[in-house]
């Protein structure tokens with residue numbers, strides 16, 4: 001950053017954000033972005049099935065003059081706007097929603113049901129806020145398309161499917177993402193959540209979040225009559241012991257202070273109260289942020305699960321499958337520091353906070369692992385008043401994936417668009433908060 005730029009940023013920061021040129025530009029695109037938010041919120045689609053969602057984004061981006069390629073890695077889209085010489089900067093949004101029944105009571109709550117990949121009818125909700133990310137990216141895309149004098153280079157907007165199953169980024173890469181499109185010099189993404197109040201953003205230089213591993217365990221027993229347990233080997237009892245024993249991995253095996261989470265998110269077994277089933281299935285998510293702790297926890301799950309089955313005299317060892325996994329998202333520290341200044345200028349210094357690494361996970365890491373420096377930051381989503389009340393009471397607001405998750409769209413969406421445009425203009429060598437139309 002040169003001295004003139006630093007002076008410019010400093011003077012803009014001193015002016016604050018009151019009706020800056022960027023704020024006016026965001027106001028101009030806000031109604032359409034908000035309408036898109038309400039629409040997508042009420043029409044959520046499950047991972048890898050985001051057909052309508054992707055085409056809504058693609059249509060809008062085409063109308064704005066972006067060169068859009070559909071069906072990249074399934075339902076993914078890549079939209080490119082070339083604007084002279086300069087770097088290629090990627091901004092990514094996810095497309096997918098979750099099998100969650102919305103209970104927010106909002107007038108625009110989702111009532112959608114769909115068939116999941118196992119053929120079950122499930123409720124569908126944007127319980128992770130990806131609808132807000134999509135609305136923001138369209139607002140940002142509109143401003144960038146209307147202010148080509150404020151930046152130069154190549155803007156690449158990516159609509160990534162299936163983030164929730166940690167498979168969409170890989171699918172896009174496997175479908176020739178790096179071969180078919182210019183390789184980004186930088187990749188940017190944000191995520192909304194209730195960890196921060198709406199109107200703010202959070203930055204974590206270095207390790208942003210955690211490694212995630214999804215594990216499916218099938219415990220084998222011997223079926224029989226519920227009245228005659230001595231003739232059976234009960235997999236439900238083995239599962240119950242296993243679940244409790246697994247909780248001793250973070251509490252008794254991992255060194256205090258090291259991050260480790262082992263959650264059993266489901267247990268499926270049995271059909272009727274008087275039948276002992278012959279198997280039970282557990283679904284686990286495991287979060288760590290160090291390679292050696294990850295290895296330790298995965299090995300302990302293997303050891304404990306097998307030993308519990310053996311202790312119960314199971315007819316055969318359990319099947320332990322790691323069916324999904326992703327590494328932590330790494331924020332290039334120098335890039336994060338540079339963009340902190342940009343965000344402080346655009347949003348006001350008090351609205352840019354330092355965050356602790358979080359225990360969520362993301363397949364954005366797949367892009368970063370291709371040698372693309374990444375900047376992944378948090379967007380505050382909590383109603384500021386509810387946030388303050390929860391802080392005072394020592395309680396937690398509903399987290400992402402909760403049926404009650406409801407980001408405070410205004411101002412979160414406004415802040416999201418402002419932050420994205422400021423970051424993109426800086427990375428694309430333009431003025432960070434001045435636009436021309």
Ligand SMILES: [Zn+2]
Nearest residue numbers: 128164400401
């Ligand atoms: Zn999520």
Ligand SMILES: [Zn+2]
Nearest residue numbers: 128129130191
């Ligand atoms: Zn998410």
